[in-house]
Amino acid sequence: MSTAQRIFLLFMLPLLAACQAPEPKGAAEKNAPFLSIPYISTPVQLDGKLEEWKEKAYCDGWWDLDRLRHADWYDPGRNRLTNHGEENTAADDLRSRYYIAWSDSFLYLGAEVHDNVNDVTESRHAPRRWYYKDAIAFFVEAPLDSVNESFGEGDHGFAFVIDSLRPDYAAWWRHGTADSSFIEEPLPPQAGSYAIHFDPWGQSPADYVLEAKIAMYQTFATSDPAWRAPREGDRYRLMIVHCDPDGGEYGGHLLIYGKGDADESWQELRLSGEIDGIERRER
Ligand SMILES: [Ca+2]
Ligand SMILES: [Ca+2]
Numbered sequence: 448m449s450t451a452q453r454i455f456l457l458f459m460l461p462l463l464a465a466c467q468a469p470e471p472k473g474a475a476e477k478n479a480p481f482l483s484i485p486y487i488s489t490p491v492q493l494d495g496k497l498e499e500w501k502e503k504a505y506c507d508g509w510w511d512l513d514r515l516r517h518a519d520w521y522d523p524g525r526n527r528l529t530n531h532g533e534e535n536t537a538a539d540d541l542r543s544r545y546y547i548a549w550s551d552s553f554l555y556l557g558a559e560v561h562d563n564v565n566d567v568t569e570s571r572h573a574p575r576r577w578y579y580k581d582a583i584a585f586f587v588e589a590p591l592d593s594v595n596e597s598f599g600e601g602d603h604g605f606a607f608v609i610d611s612l613r614p615d616y617a618a619w620w621r622h623g624t625a626d627s628s629f630i631e632e633p634l635p636p637q638a639g640s641y642a643i644h645f646d647p648w649g650q651s652p653a654d655y656v657l658e659a660k661i662a663m664y665q666t667f668a669t670s671d672p673a674w675r676a677p678r679e680g681d682r683y684r685l686m687i688v689h690c691d692p693d694g695g696e697y698g699g700h701l702l703i704y705g706k707g708d709a710d711e712s713w714q715e716l717r718l719s720g721e722i723d724g725i726e727r728r729e730r
């Protein structure tokens with residue numbers, strides 16, 4: 448072996464070994480390859496009660512900061528809550544379950560939320576500033592494409608402010624097209640609607656259930672000509688932004704299934720067939 452070969456091996460072998468080392472077994476909750484969103488044929492009544500469809504919807508359990516900090520999209524600078532000194536744990540401040548399903552015409556969105564303070568006011572209010580109020584936003588790219596965009600073609604943000612007065616801006620639509628982005632407007636009534644049930648469990652007036660539906664043709668078809676009437680196997684992307692300022696200005700956020708406005712960071716979802724509810728046996 449020549450001197451040059453020895454030197455090459457001396458420096459390259461450790462590098463090659465490092466490249467082949469197994470990934471460390473961290474605690475991070477890795478993104479699943481995609482979320483399977485079930486089809487539902489059940490008629491849905493928008494009344495702030497999810498019972499007629501939630502067991503047949505996509506739901507992966509409770510989300511709070513304790514769980515979120517182990518997700519691989521977690522960013523402590525953006526995922527945080529406002530501490531009033533009254534909450535024993537971050538989960539007392541905000542914890543939520545989300546439900547998603549689709550039908551031939553609608554995307555159904557639901558959430559069951561334990562919150563400690565309802566806060567929908569802010570000093571520099573503007574209709575588009577849902578992210579400074581208690582609100583849940585569902586970011587959807589439909590269909591998924593290979594272009595990394597921020598509220599460009601095919602991108603939508605459907606935000607619902609948890610305001611009992613139901614102002615016009617409480618259902619908000621941020622979207623884009625091939626040649627424009629961040630179009631901001633109230634969600635037109637024909638494009639979707641929502642219901643909120645406050646204090647659903649008789650435990651806190653700040654708790655709520657959100658039940659919403661988005662008319663896919665009236666929204667998705669206007670943004671991307673590649674969108675087609677939904678069918679099993681169609682690929683979209685999803686991210687949830689759950690805002691909980693509670694007296695802070697920008698305040699608290701849980702970012703779930705993604706990292707921000709860039710749609711490339713959002714989680715892939717696929718429209719799938721109908722599923723049965725989880726069976727619970729007697730013994
Ligand atoms: Ca309902
Ligand atoms: Ca809270």
Ligand SMILES: [Ca+2]
Nearest residue numbers: 562564565581
């Ligand atoms: Ca709140």
Ligand SMILES: [Ca+2]
Nearest residue numbers: 594595596710
């Ligand atoms: Ca895209």
